[in-house]
Amino acid sequence: MNKPITIALTKGRLEKDTLKLLAKMGLDMDFMKEKNRKLIFESPDGKLRFLLVKAPDVTTYVRHGVADLGVVGKDVLLEHPYGYYEMLDLNIGVCKFSVASTADYQPKDHKRKRIATKYPTVASSYFNSKNEDVEIIKIEGSVEISPVLHLADAIVDIVETGNTLRENGLEVFEDICRISARLIANKAAIKSNPEIVTFIQELEKIVANKGG
């Protein structure tokens, strides 16, 4: 029997929407519903294997060929932009990157800004593109508290509903770009395994039908 197609999925927020999308392909995803601490799942027919990993690690597993495919946000791909092919915009996990701060933030006052973010590459290239020299302060999460506590002048972070900003007294000053989940592929795997290409084509049909 052929070895299963291995797909690395982003654990957490994206997980539910990804499983829904796979179910729309006609796959019975019930085998992933065991809510214990298991992190590797194989479909009962042995055709698919899923790894549940942290978002940046999706790119690592795909780059090294441990996973053939991966589902991960464009936010993470912008920070880790190499070693895989980006195949499809899955149109789930839609949000945006924004610059946000407290209401008194003066983006144009010509002082060198301190920008707190979990996404230093995205933040640097955004401010570089505007010819603005900023100091980047790397934060691992809960970035929204940093302007309030004067660690930074503003943040670059993901905004989905805007609730986290509102509840921490921040507002959006600039939008950087749209983010959504993408399907990525290992470069060798899609050249050598036609079943993977078929899988991607089927998924593409589902995604295309979604809007119309």
Ligand code: PRP
């Ligand atoms: C993400 C992101 C924002 C928030 C956006 O944080 O960093 O803080 O969600 O969503 P909202 O606009 O709907 O409020 P997450 O909860 O993943 O935690 P972390 O930043 O601490 O990793």
Ligand code: MG
């Ligand atoms: Mg957050």
